[in-house]
Amino acid sequence: xxxxxxxxxxxxxxxxxxxxxxxxxxxxxxxxxxxxxxxxxxxxxxxxxxxxxxxxxxxxxxxxxxxxxxxxxxxxxxxxxxxxxxxxxxxxxxxxxxxxxxxxxxxxxxxxxxxxxxxxxxxxxxxxxxxxxxxxxxxxxxxxxxxxxxxxxxxxxxxxxxxxxxxxxxxxxxxxxxxxxxxxxxxxxxxxxxxxxxxxxxxxxxxxxxxxxxxxxxxxx
Amino acid sequence: xxxxxxxxxxxxxxxxxxxxxxxxxxxxxxxxxxxxxxxxxxxxxxxxxxxxxxxxxxxxxxxxxxxxxxxxxxxxxxxxxxxxxxxxxxxxxxxxxxxxxxxxxxxxxxxxxxxxxxxxxxxxxxxxxxxxxxxxxxxxxxxxxxxxxxxxxxxxxxxxxxxxxxxxxxxxxxxxxxxxxxxxxxxxxxxxxxxxxxxxxxxxxxxxxxxxxxxxxxxxxxxxxxxxxxxxxxxxxxxxxxxxxxxxxxxxxxxxxxxxxxxxxxxxxxxxxxxxxxxxxxxxxxxxxxxxxxxxxxxxxxxxxxxx
Numbered sequence: 001x002x003x004x005x006x007x008x009x010x011x012x013x014x015x016x017x018x019x020x021x022x023x024x025x026x027x028x029x030x031x032x033x034x035x036x037x038x039x040x041x042x043x044x045x046x047x048x049x050x051x052x053x054x055x056x057x058x059x060x061x062x063x064x065x066x067x068x069x070x071x072x073x074x075x076x077x078x079x080x081x082x083x084x085x086x087x088x089x090x091x092x093x094x095x096x097x098x099x100x101x102x103x104x105x106x107x108x109x110x111x112x113x114x115x116x117x118x119x120x121x122x123x124x125x126x127x128x129x130x131x132x133x134x135x136x137x138x139x140x141x142x143x144x145x146x147x148x149x150x151x152x153x154x155x156x157x158x159x160x161x162x163x164x165x166x167x168x169x170x171x172x173x174x175x176x177x178x179x180x181x182x183x184x185x186x187x188x189x190x191x192x193x194x195x196x197x198x199x200x201x202x203x204x205x206x207x208x209x210x211x212x213x214x215x216x217x218x219x220x221x
Numbered sequence: 222x223x224x225x226x227x228x229x230x231x232x233x234x235x236x237x238x239x240x241x242x243x244x245x246x247x248x249x250x251x252x253x254x255x256x257x258x259x260x261x262x263x264x265x266x267x268x269x270x271x272x273x274x275x276x277x278x279x280x281x282x283x284x285x286x287x288x289x290x291x292x293x294x295x296x297x298x299x300x301x302x303x304x305x306x307x308x309x310x311x312x313x314x315x316x317x318x319x320x321x322x323x324x325x326x327x328x329x330x331x332x333x334x335x336x337x338x339x340x341x342x343x344x345x346x347x348x349x350x351x352x353x354x355x356x357x358x359x360x361x362x363x364x365x366x367x368x369x370x371x372x373x374x375x376x377x378x379x380x381x382x383x384x385x386x387x388x389x390x391x392x393x394x395x396x397x398x399x400x401x402x403x404x405x406x407x408x409x410x411x412x413x414x415x416x417x418x419x420x421x422x423x424x425x426x427x428x429x430x431x432x433x434x435x436x437x438x439x440x441x442x443x444x445x446x447x448x449x450x451x452x453x454x455x456x457x458x459x460x461x462x463x464x465x466x467x468x469x470x471x472x473x474x475x476x477x478x479x480x481x482x483x484x485x486x487x488x489x490x491x492x493x494x495x496x497x498x499x500x501x502x503x504x505x506x507x508x509x510x511x512x513x514x515x516x517x518x519x520x521x522x523x524x525x526x527x528x529x
Contacts, residue, residue: 008400010479011451012504012511016400020444038244049243051447053471058447060243064508130246131445131471134355138445175355192245194345194357200245 007074012064017074020055028140030055031128032083035205039086040077046070052129052204054138088127088205093172093187095121095163095210101182105148105165116184119143120170121210127202135174135192135200139208142170154180161187163210185210222286223274223336223371229281229323231426233351234340234359234371236272242346243470249450250350250358251466253426253489254331256514257295260385261335263521264292264312266529271339272349274371276332279323283334285315287375290337294387296329296490310387314380329390329490341372353426354467383528388517391487392495395502395510396453396478404441405455405475412437413477414499418461422493426467429488430460431497437461445471451480453499463488483510 005019017037019030034057038050041059049060061067097117106113125139142165150166158164158179163172166181173179174191187210191201202208225232235258238251252258252275259269274283279298292312293300300307301322307313309332315321323332342349342360351359360369402410418431437459448454452464454474461477465488478501480488491497502510 006400009397009504010400011397011482012508013482014449014479016446018400018446020446048240051243051470053446054444056444056446058449060449067504129445129471130244132246132469134242134245134247136246192355194352194355194362199242199247199346204244 004075005078007071009067009071010058012067013061015059015061015067015070015074017057017059017078018055019078022055027055027128028126029083031126031140032086032205033078033081035088036081036083036086037077038204040081053131054128086205088203088207091189091202091206091208092211093163093189093208094213095185095187096213097121097163097185099163099183099185101151101164102184105146105182105184108148109145111145116146117212119145120165120184121212123209125170125208127204127206127208129204130200130202133175133177134194135202137171137191137202137208139170142168144168146170148182150180151182154178158183159186161189163187223373224284224286225281225365225367225369225371226284226320227280227282228364228366228369229276230278231275232277232281232365233275233353234272234342234365235275235350236348237270238350238466239346239348239352239358243447243449246470247346248352248354248468248470249466250348250352252333252350253466254295254333254486256388256486256518257331257333257489258335259518260310260387260521261292261294261333262339263518263525264294264383264385265290265335265337266525267335267337267339271335272342273340274334274365276323276334277330279325279332282320282322284320285317286370287317287373288315289373289376290314290380291321292335293332294335294385295331295333296326298326298329298332299324300332311384312380312382328492330492331489336373337376338374341374352467381529383525385521385524388514390490391484393498393500394484394487395481395507396499397481397504397507398501399476399478401441401443401475401477405439405477409437409439410477413461414501416498418497418499420491420493420495420497421460424491424493426465428454428462428464428468429491430462432460435459439475441475443473443475445473446476448472448476449479451482451485453477453480465489481507481510483507483514
């Protein structure tokens with residue numbers, strides 16, 4: 001029998017759809033279904049928030065009248081949903097690979113800085129979900145060759161726009177924040193702007209790649 | 222305008238907060254005690270969602286530079302108007318140049334100050350609330366400080382003094398069941414509900430941390446899942462965290478359950494060292510508790526309709 005997702009009523013008006021136990025080796029395929037499920041639910045206009053996380057979706061209903069209906073329909077929706085019904089946007093993130101830790105990361109892996117740049121920028125990353133702070137994307141796809149343990153001493157301030165690697169993940173900091181990841185580059189792309197019509201550039205299910213800026217002495221510091 | 226002479230411990234502009242942006246990592250923000258906000262606003266015939274000042278602990282001083290009417294609700298932080306005591310639950314007419322001061326209270330932590338017409342700061346992402354972590358909304362995305370001038374609309378109309386009592390406070394908090402009951406196990410969950418917790422000093426608008434002497438430690442970590450105000454996280458240390466309005470949108474700790482909507486406002490008023498206990502309830506009991514609170518508000522509206 002195929003393992004089924006777990007579905008819980010968290011409150012009278014919210015549900016947790018949890019597929020994180022289904023197949024830890026193929027998180028991306030499961031996540032594609034999560035995005036499609038979220039997109040379908042959004043189209044019903046019955047939810048105030050739909051929050052994808054790692055192979056799960058938390059659904060916040062506008063009215064508690066609909067809780068039981070969704071508890072019942074979610075399993076069959078999951079079985080029927082086609083990942084092709086959801087399509088994210090692709091973003092090019094222009095990156096100056098001159099972060100203060102790029103040489104550390106290169107040395108750690110016995111690579112040159114150029115090789116690190118090459119590997120990091122030749123990958124298509126999937127935005128699994130956002131969290132931690134507005135506009136912070138958890139990305140899927142960092143090449144194993146670049147997995148690097150976090151810094152022993154987190155920095156008290158990682159500047160906005162930093163492109164960084166922490167363990168098996170890579171990401172971009174939308175705002176100044178403390179952080180323990182290795183900074184390999186910087187982008188001027190604005191990821192979060194509360195005054196903009198669309199405050200976050202990147203949405204769950206989008207894809208992105210880093211485009212190295214050819215340096216002619218340009219310096220963002 | 223309201224001029225901040227002294228900002229005290231934490232003074233912010235809040236309304237009901239933000240909705241529809243949690244998938245982008247944006248927190249709710251908003252009044253931690255929304256019922257206090259609603260009652261204060263209704264006493265002034267404002268809209269329920271009009272922006273108010275959330276005053277944490279007190280020790281602040283505000284000068285009004287125009288006439289208005291105010292309503293005070295939530296904790297009694299020993300407020301005075303030009304040196305004369307005023308009380309939560311009531312409305313007061315204020316004249317230009319009057320000074321409203323807050324000392325601090327013996328019970329409760331947060332007072333709510335509504336002004337006639339609501340605070341007139343700009344909406345950002347659908348709300349006037351201050352997001353203190355992401356630094357936007359409210360007043361320049363930060364807590365208020367000495368010298369700030371908060372925009373309000375002067376009011377010279379008639380004034381009828383009205384008052385309203387607050388729904389009762391409680392220390393036994395009702396919870397929805399844990400989605401991670403199998404993972405955490407019956408023993409841990411029964412230890413949890415038999416523990417009297419103390420509110421930690423290390424609590425804020427993001428969450429209330431709870432201290433205790435029992436052993437609730439564990440070694441589970443989970444793939445990130447969506448969390449919201451009311452989610453109770455259990456980190457491996459075994460010290461639960463009740464997430465509040467400024468809390469993050471996802472987290473990787475198992476959940477002990479979720480505080481029912483009717484009881485979440487209690488966490489706005491717990492002070493460090495206050496005792497808190499928990500009890501799991503059914504979805505029907507939770508709905509009933511919410512109806513009771515809404516009934517309180519409905520009664521208030523009916524009574525005010527005949528007065529205002």
